[in-house]
Amino acid sequence: MGVDVGELGRPAYLRLADVLRARILxxxxxxxxxxxxxxxxxxxxxxxxxxxxxxxxxxAAExxxxxxxxxGTYVRFRPAPARIPRERHDAAGSPFAADGTAEGGPPWTHDSQKSYATRGLAxxxxxxxxxxxxxxQYVRAAGDGPAxxxxxxxxxxxxxxxxxxxPELGPLAGRGVVERMALIGLTVTRVTEDVTARPVLEAESVPLGIPLGATVLAVERTHWAGDLPVETADIVLAADHCRLSYELGVRTPRG
Structure with a gap:
């Protein structure tokens, strides 16, 4: 059975990919x-x-x-995307611990070390x-939810x-950015997040349980005290394993 001759204007590999994709789905x-x-x-x-x-x-890239x-080549198991809320920034405690408590499954593991700012982080x-x-660095293994x-x-x-x-050791361990900063005199007033999609990096593919060529969602999050950034983070998730869910406040009109 040949590929669809009605689309001969498209490259043969794309027409074949369409046929195989349809059979998989x-x-x-x-x-x-x-x-x-x-x-x-x-x-x-x-x-x-x-x-x-x-x-x-x-x-494979899809x-x-x-x-x-x-x-050979095998059809991947594709779990239903897990809903991951992104509105817990004012919750007590570590946002990572909050995620784990709400979703169940394995806890986050973590490791802290002194480093020096690259140009991008600066x-x-x-x-x-x-x-x-x-x-x-935090890692949450795949369990009932995505890695x-x-x-x-x-x-x-x-x-x-x-x-x-x-952040996760000492007397304020697990208290979260907002509470920890407040206890040293810094009031977090807002949190910003930028979300992009990109190919998974080699160092990320094994802990995330996805092959090279797969797509990840990369969330760049920053906590601010006024105009002062007090923390920034990169959060990486397998794009086909999760769905980021944002809750946005609405300003009530006056009059």
């Missing part, structure tokens, strides 16, 4: 099943090897399939490149030498 190819070999697909759809390989790369070295924190910062990664950075010029220096 319709359930003809079930999650976990192995797709026909490259030679079989080329013969069945009357295309050469190169368009088949390109079509398979398209499907998160529909994954290649297994020496075995711009985000409005400090100088090379200034000391506290870096905390997540986060790295948080705080200027040690603000927290160094105080009880708030270590």
């Amino acid at each position: 319709s359930g003809d190819y079930t999650p976990g099943s192995r797709l026909p070999s490259i030679a079989e697909l080329g013969r069945d759809h009357e295309v050469s090897e190169q368009p088949v390989r390109q079509a398979l790369r398209v499907l 998160g529909l399939t994954e290649g297994r070295p020496g075995s 711009d985000r924190l409005r400090i100088s490149e090379g200034d000391p910062i506290m870096q905390t 997540r990664l986060s790295t948080s950075w705080e200027p040690l010029a603000l927290t160094g030498g105080t009880t708030a220096a270590l």
Whole structure:
């Protein structure tokens, strides 16, 4: 069976990707099943090897399939996206702990260490490149919900030498950015988030449980005390495993 001749203006690999995608989404190819070999697909759809390989790369980039070295291409299991609320910034305690409590499943693991601001982090924190910062990496393994990664950075010029220096250790462990900053005299007044989609990085693919080529949602979050950034973080999630849900306040009109 060849690809749709009614769309001969499109490249052969895209037409083949359309056919295979439709069969995956319709359930003809079930999650976990192995797709026909490259030679079989080329013969069945009357295309050469190169368009088949390109079509398979398209499907892998969309998160529909994954290649297994020496075995072939398989349809990926695609769990229903988990709803992840993003309105807990004023909740007591760590936002990571709040997520875990609300959703169940495994807790976050964390590791803090002193580091120094790169140019990009310096711009985000409005400090100088090379200034000391506290870096905390968080990992939440896949359980009942999707895996997540986060790295948080705080200027040690603000927290160094105080009880708030270590976000998840010491007397203020797990109290969250808002409460920890308040206890050293800094009032968080707002939180900003920028969300982008990008390919997963090699260092992220294993802990997130997704293949290279898959898409992630990257959330760049910053806590502000007035015009002063007191913390910034990168939160990374598998795009097809979750759905970010925002609740926005509405200003009541006067009169």
